[in-house]
Amino acid sequence: MTSKLSERSGDRRMMSERASQQAFFGIAALLFAASAAITIAWCSSMSAMGGMPMPGHWTMSMAWMPMCGQTWPGAALTFLGMWAVMMVAMMLPSLIPMLWRYRQAISDNGEIRLGQLTLVTGLAYFLVWTTLGVIAFPLGALLAAAEMQQPALARAVPLMEGMVVLIAGALQFTAWKAHHLACCRGAPGHRHKLQANISEAWRHGLRLGLHCSYCCAGLTAIFLVIGVMDLRVMALVTAAITMERLAPHGERAARAIGAVAVVAGALLIVRAVIPA
Template sequence: MEGPAISSRGTRASSHAFLGVAALLFAASAVTTVVGCTTMSAMGGIPMPGGWSMSMTWMRMPDQSWSGTAAAFLGMWMAMMTAMMLPSLVPMLWRYRQALIGTSRTRLDGLTVLVGLAYFFIWSVFGALIFPLSAALAAFAMEHPTLARAMPIAAGVVVLIAGAMQFTVWKARHLACCRDVPKHGCSMPTNAIAAWRHGLRLGVHCSCSSAGLTAILLVIGVMNLTAMTVVTAAITAERLAPGGERVARGIGAVVIGAGMFLLVRAVGFG
């Protein structure tokens, strides 16, 4: 049976605890990401035909199995996604908590955790799909110089497509669903299944909304700290700023310009 609702003082304490845990989680994930990126950068890359370098992210070390390599990538991916998505997720979780009026503190904290776990579970699924596809493409490029030479052009095309996606109805719909979190005072189911489903739904919409920007990160360099920072800022802005759809289109215009630059540079280099 659910306990008594949180008092005013208890609400403040719960809110402070929530923000404190979120800050610690962000700090831990950010430090882990920076350390991982620095380590990967120190290892360098494999020079490839076409004037680019293959990241060691997709390579298996001599003393590693493929399962171990995949597990290491997934761990790094989740640390990176936690650092990148928390700035925009925390306000959504905050509003979710505000919607659960009349809920005991223990239950409120538990439901919030479930929403967050379900949200990042979706991102872990994406990471589990990305690694084998990217590793296979990297291995194929290593064996076929013609494909390797075409990769810089392909990267430019991917960035162009990602920019164009920012103007689509598909993007607008997922972004709207991602931004449409419960408002203060609304009625929300207060059970674990509903919380898990809410987190899954939020994760699906937000990952689909961020698909184009995430693709840019993958083709530019998944362990590139500068690219991560820029993509994080773009995702946070379009999710939280007033007029998110207009912000997304502005980002799309910038991305299209960047894609054209990459294409011109790739063609010129070739």
């Protein structure tokens, strides 16, 4: 009798865990699909508007400037809202395994409680990325204004872009990169003991976001300078981030991505120095 009760209890627990897993990944898939659809629609509308041709044979994205009749605060809010949605689409594929490991680490807390703590962790994580957007917009807007006022600076942009890509690629080979990548790929609580409460979930999400933003610093720089509203660049950067997080040998993947970036940066520099 005891054995049968134990088996039934084990079966019920297994079914509950399977349902929890299906719900978690189902919600994640819906969130990714929604954010990706909004991002594609927005970037497509920006592409249809075109950019501003600049000295040096390149085109400035309109993402850094107000639309017709729009104020600068309105432009900043528009950029920030779009940035937040883009970060969900770009970072969610690599965040999902981290959140799943977090759920497993605090799994003895009931489904409702588990969902709340996971949600808080995710919100804290994306707060870090949203803050990066708050910093990026004024810097990008100031740089865009300077480029429009100073033709010499505008002509140097293709060369500077190549140098940024080259440096970002070299960053992939550093111990600093390897450290933060290991923190993103590691099990939760390997440095900090996790407690199943809201404040600890918030702190854990912030830690994940900070490690992730440091780990992705080079790839984010490439995204910002090459095409912040370019779907092709966005897809490549998303694939690179996801690959180095989920591949069996993350450091090797990071170095391979770095090698590609170094070559791409060198080619951009050559093209800027020796225009066709």
